[in-house]
Amino acid sequence: MSRVVVAGAGLAGHEVVRRLLADPAFDGTITWHAGEPGHPYNRVLLTDLLAGRHAPSAIELPTLTDPRLIYRNTQLRSIAKADFDHLVIATGAEAVIPPVRGNTVALRTLADVRTILAELNADGNLDETARRDTRSRGEANQDTGSGIAQTDRPPLAGARGETNGETGSGATPTGGVPLFGGRARSGARGEATREAGSGSGMAQLGRSVLAGLGGRRHAATRRVAVVGGGPLGVETACALASRGIRVELLHRGPHVLSRWLDAESGALLAGSLAQAGITVHCDTDVSAITGGIWPTADLVILACGAQPRVGLARAAGLPVGRGILVDSSGRSLGDERIFAVGDCAQSVDRPSGALAALDDARRAAFSIVNGFSPLPAAPPPLRLRTYGIPGADVAVMGRPRPEASIQFTDQRRRTRKVLVLDGDVPVAAALVGDVGAAAALARAIARPTAPAPQSPAALLTSGAGRGAGGFDGT
Template identity: 30%
Template sequence: MDIVVVGGGMAGARLAQQLAPYAEAHADAPDRAEAPDRTVTVTLVGEEPHPPYNRVLLAEVLAGRYEPEKITLPAVGIRTPPRRAVRLDRDARRVVCDDGTSLPYDRLVLATGSNPVLPPLRGLFEDGADELPLGVRCFRTMDDCLALASAAGHGTRVVVVGGGLLGVSAAQALAARGARVVVAQQGERLMERHLDDTAAALLRRHLEAQGVEVHTECRVRGLLTQRTPDGRRAVRSVELSDGYCLGAELVVLACGVRPRVGLARAAGLAVAQGVVVDDLLRTSDPAVHAIGDCAQHDGVLYGLAGAARDQADVLARVLVYEARTDRRARTDLRAPTAGTRAEDIRSDTAGGAPRYGGTRALTRLTLAPGPPGSGAALLDGAAPLDVAAPLDIAAFGDPEPGPGDDVLRLTDGTTGAYRKVVVREDRLVGGILLGDLAAVGTVAGVWEGDEPLPSAPLLHLLTDDGGY
């Protein structure tokens, strides 16, 4: 079976890695008939010039703590030169690329990821041009990361538009390079999708202790630019809704992402917010699958590295099963086991193709320590906290309780640790761990399992060993 994977990000690379044992066996055999264990061939198509990398660690590269090659993912599959897939010919089962090449497939996997959201700011674009002003970057790719690292030095004035996960990561990384960073967050608090008021206050003061200036409920109206000697536009300040202008040599747009579905939509595949897939991660064309940020399963867009990994693992087992059964339709399907290794695919598919049942995973972030001796009163009535240690954050589900929900909070004013879980009836539906993740293993297991809570008191759920 010839498999073409469009997208060289974390989802596509993980899938190729899981399929590698089946693609590489007897690879030197001159005739496929002489290589019965060579179940699949894999071609990975990516438009970035860099080998696949761990996008989660881009902030570490931006901060200067990792070199780019340190976050490179294993090189697997047949990776073509950098090229962009521009059209899908589903009738002929071919992928047409921007350099004119045409790649045949038996199964096609769309792992096209997502694009950064560009906010409707005055001055962002001019006269219909699609080129951002000099000094304005998103924070999504390795090229973005390297450009920001090159431009940001000691004293560089930087405005980060957006205080979500990406914005917070970029702000702290740039501050670590000595830049003067301001975060402009339109919402009421930082990381409002993941944190409650208390946790967001902890996070804010951790950033402020490192010199990051944070403004919430702050809407950016536009960018003011000036012409360079060669006629290009370069950013010089950020205009807020109240008319105040923040001087800026760099502006980072961290306003979220949107699934990249243009290729699928143009090919006539079913698209909602993302590319619609079933439990076999098939699109409306059974020869085409989708995984990662671009895929929408059971109405859910995950946008998480953990979900992309799980989908890639399940799809690897699906594809190997199909290859070994001559792609005949089967009805004896069973649920997958999350985290199955590639070498387990052979036995795991013996009784039928696996299904993808969704992902329940935590969002995690580790912020580097602040300057020695820096600190702030992080909780009401608490003593100033030394932030010379990293700040670890784990969040999952909905941290805001509804009517009738049980809420348990543990706060340590001496260390700034904060733990909270929300329980609805007998199930864990959301929570936050900040500053001390000793209980994260237990909490993650309960959350991911989606099982009724044991009868032990809820307090034990947040102790160091979970009490279970």
């Protein structure tokens, strides 16, 4: 019987566990070290909470039920002390913290979202807002459909719950704090310091905070600076701007999304952001601005990248670079029993993002059961969530480059489309302002050997103006 240990309960770790339990050929047990209080959730959707699109319960990952699963609401502290046949490290990454002083929050966790919402709440008192707005627990149960309050729900129904190494009955792990209860402050490394709240359910209090923000126009007078012009920074700025909050977006690169877009595409995007109340500052060294303080901001949100968590692997003597070094199948270069998946992993030409993490998990689970790794999926596309900001939609497939490309630009409509060809085969594309062709382009790029139904240039106009259709990028 195979003994599998999984460290980390983010998107990649959850997907490994889900796939193993769903595979009829898996005959082992899984010990799952979560490493973060509360129910596992989809970190990719944190900006949806800032935009008021969802309550926190809506981004929770599906509950996994199986007697072969042991859930521990603790971090795996040492590989040497773990008992396993296979170990999957899915510890993710932590926010990069530039030398910025003042009222700062690093956006990486649900607790960070809670801190930001507290800062933007007009009356500044989340607990009092919760007491005024929270409905009865029975009403909340009907809304969530779970039958029990969110903070009372087991982290993994049917699993053997263990907290701090002690076997429990499957109840919510002790030590976990309702993530939208009480107060939180940004720590020196962007990690929130949590204090016990009023005991209200997470979903209940989350709804009251979101409703409070959405209904108070004077919250829009707050001034927020977002540090980072990558996908997370742009999405964060758009989420806040959709609420009417004035945002200044600071980016050290020459233009926003400079790793994904060319200069002309970046300039068009910046123009659309400006019309929505987002002022873009590029070529900006944050640490050089008045000693690290941005003078026009009441709150500074750090969304300027992440550093893979490699401490567990380094302590075990596994090879690490910026991330945990793995081969093309995701196995550690130092121990073939160990896999690294998601943001903590590093290999040649490995893509980043949620879809890449899911593919890492798919291949790791397959390898554990079958002994060999399937081929990786096509590089995942990038699709920004821009929360209705006109002209800010972006979709990128592959790594667009200026040579051998077809380009269409409409300055009046603030749209730009770039298609990169290898001969007459589409290999990459970038769309700004109009992403209606994204689904057709993604299919053509993912299956380069399939016969194209139309000329490559015509792909750029397919679905124009209709949104992304079936495009499922992240």
